Amino acid sequence: MTIFKRHEKRTVTILDGLWDFTTLPDVTDPEAVRPDQICFTDRLPVPCAHDAFPAYAGYRGVAAYRTQLDIEPGRNAFLRFEGLGMWSRIFVDGIESKTSALPYSRIEVNVSSSMNRRRELVVVNDNRFSRERVPLQENSYDFHAYGGIFRSVECHVHAPVFFRRAQLTPDATTGSVTAVVHIGGMTDGTLAVAVSVDGRRGTAHDLAIRNGVGTLSFSVPNHKLWSAATPNLHTVAFETDTDDLVERIGFRTLAWSGNALRVNGEAVKLLGYCRHESHPQTGPAMTPAQHVQDLQLLRDLGCNFIRGSHYPQDPVFLDLCDEMGFYVFEESLGWGNRQEHFDNPAFCRQQVEQTRLMVEKSVNHPCVILWGFLNEGASNAAYAVPLYRDLSNLLHAADPTRPVTYASMFAFDDLCYEFADIISINAYPGWYAHDQDEVRPLHEIGEHLDRLLAHLAQAGQGDKPLLISEIGAGAIYGWRDPLKAHWSEEYQADYLRATCERVVADDRIAGVALWQFCDGRTYASARALGRPRGFNNKGTFDEYRRPKMAAQAVRGVFRR
Numbered sequence: 001m002t003i004f005k006r007h008e009k010r011t012v013t014i015l016d017g018l019w020d021f022t023t024l025p026d027v028t029d030p031e032a033v034r035p036d037q038i039c040f041t042d043r044l045p046v047p048c049a050h051d052a053f054p055a056y057a058g059y060r061g062v063a064a065y066r067t068q069l070d071i072e073p074g075r076n077a078f079l080r081f082e083g084l085g086m087w088s089r090i091f092v093d094g095i096e097s098k099t100s101a102l103p104y105s106r107i108e109v110n111v112s113s114s115m116n117r118r119r120e121l122v123v124v125n126d127n128r129f130s131r132e133r134v135p136l137q138e139n140s141y142d143f144h145a146y147g148g149i150f151r152s153v154e155c156h157v158h159a160p161v162f163f164r165r166a167q168l169t170p171d172a173t174t175g176s177v178t179a180v181v182h183i184g185g186m187t188d189g190t191l192a193v194a195v196s197v198d199g200r201r202g203t204a205h206d207l208a209i210r211n212g213v214g215t216l217s218f219s220v221p222n223h224k225l226w227s228a229a230t231p232n233l234h235t236v237a238f239e240t241d242t243d244d245l246v247e248r249i250g251f252r253t254l255a256w257s258g259n260a261l262r263v264n265g266e267a268v269k270l271l272g273y274c275r276h277e278s279h280p281q282t283g284p285a286m287t288p289a290q291h292v293q294d295l296q297l298l299r300d301l302g303c304n305f306i307r308g309s310h311y312p313q314d315p316v317f318l319d320l321c322d323e324m325g326f327y328v329f330e331e332s333l334g335w336g337n338r339q340e341h342f343d344n345p346a347f348c349r350q351q352v353e354q355t356r357l358m359v360e361k362s363v364n365h366p367c368v369i370l371w372g373f374l375n376e377g378a379s380n381a382a383y384a385v386p387l388y389r390d391l392s393n394l395l396h397a398a399d400p401t402r403p404v405t406y407a408s409m410f411a412f413d414d415l416c417y418e419f420a421d422i423i424s425i426n427a428y429p430g431w432y433a434h435d436q437d438e439v440r441p442l443h444e445i446g447e448h449l450d451r452l453l454a455h456l457a458q459a460g461q462g463d464k465p466l467l468i469s470e471i472g473a474g475a476i477y478g479w480r481d482p483l484k485a486h487w488s489e490e491y492q493a494d495y496l497r498a499t500c501e502r503v504v505a506d507d508r509i510a511g512v513a514l515w516q517f518c519d520g521r522t523y524a525s526a527r528a529l530g531r532p533r534g535f536n537n538k539g540t541f542d543e544y545r546r547p548k549m550a551a552q553a554v555r556g557v558f559r560r
């Protein structure tokens with residue numbers, strides 16, 4: 001599903017709806033499952049995380065989904081999954097077409113033509129942790145790992161020659177756009193492509209295709225600039241005789257040097273939150289309505305910035321950020337990865353693959369202003385350096401227009417700063433406090449930031465913008481306490497007020513992504529001993545988006 005129509009000519013069927021469903025609790029080897037042997041016992045709506053439903057709450061094991069496809073006989077098609085949970089095998093007419101080990105990534109599956117109109121799609125999903133099968137996701141990550149088909153599924157029936165995707169680079173000064181167009185069904189040759197802008201029939205191009213890729217340029221008359229404050233978008237349609245592709249773009253410049261990130265030449269202070277795509281009733285399978293509600297709450301607090309922690313974001317969410325005006329930091333999936341991960345070639349390969357797919361998916365969203373990867377990975381260890389370098393190089397090569405960063409928890413001994421254009425630091429001074437015996441050690445926040453700024457200057461990183469990519473304190477919703485102890489709404493409100501005041505007042509800090517927008521389900525293991533209720537409770541809102549006292553505190557500073 002998308003917020004705007006991406007195809008007029010191509011037949012696209014959105015497969016969201018009620019699918020057949022079953023759990024397969026006796027299956028240990030998901031590779032051995034055959035679609036014709038599955039007995040479907042239930043129906044569930046797709047998109048969904050089945051293990052967020054009361055009937056399957058907390059289920060870990062193999063599950064299966066089934067639906068029918070209706071494809072004109074003899075036509076080729078592909079399926080687009082915008083995000084799957086953990087590990088999946090995708091079968092069309094009983095034949096395995098793809099295995100996906102990339103949670104939250106967009107996955108496309110070719111469907112070869114058939115003489116039958118009715119086709120069967122089965123997805124076998126395994127949400128058990130396995131370093132071999134799904135090295136990108138671990139039990140130790142501080143957010144609940146669900147299974148299922150989290151996001152929309154589409155079936156594209158396409159012409160023999162068709163648009164795969166287009167990467168558009170708008171030039172905010174001139175209003176011209178360069179489009180690198182990826183074509184399916186043609187390796188070399190010339191393709192007649194018409195380009196329309198904002199619904200006005202535009203220019204005809206003879207697009208020279210080499211190795212399935214062609215480049216063309218066109219201009220947008222009276223182009224308007226995009227920023228979070230003025231989210232002006234333009235629509236671009238590419239068309240051949242038999243196929244089309246519509247993209248939305250925003251004209252803006254990004255510059256990063258000294259202490260500031262500049263959008264359209266003006267220094268912007270990034271004020272906002274880290275946010276998981278997460279809701280207690282739907283898990284990570286969030287509806288557009290839920291996304292909009294979250295964005296309204298963030299806007300009301302005076303935020304202009306969201307860090308999409310810690311995985312590639314739902315394209316619907318990014319469409320909404322484009323439209324409603326938010327800056328987004330998007331990152332690939334990682335959390336506190338250490339030597340056992342970096343030494344695992346499959347982990348490194350999949351990091352690269354997911355990061356590459358993230359850029360392909362999101363590159364045309366003006367809201368995305370920062371690419372990231374490997375949240376709190378071992379950026380202080382020599383064994384991690386090659387992957388940090390590779391991911392940074394990949395991002396710079398795939399998209400030279402945006403800065404690259406990674407959220408570091410090793411501010412004082414990081415070895416990878418050279419790979420970041422913007423220094424992003426996660427820190428919890430005054431929460432995971434230095435002096436554990438002190439009551440309400442809020443002064444540690446300012447002291448820590450002072451030390452951090454001094455260290456970065458001395459480490460030769462003072463000429464890069466600094467983003468506080470996480471900082472925060474926990475509070476249990478409704479827990480008010482005259483002593484303002486840890487976990488009280490009062491302590492959290494004081495903590496976030498002090499943090500926001502410092503960030504807003506300090507020109508050396510480019511912005512903050514407070515941890516976190518709302519409470520979110522996390523560990524089901526004994527790790528939850530540090531996570532009352534099995535939730536990460538550092539939300540300014542609870543998991544149902546009810547505001548804690550901190551909401552007023554943050555609004556008071558951000559909207560001042």
Ligand code: ADA
Pocket residue numbers: 142375376426470515536538
């Ligand atoms: C880390 C991590 C977050 C969350 C946070 C916390 O910084 O990146 O995902 O776990 O700590 O709450 O402690």
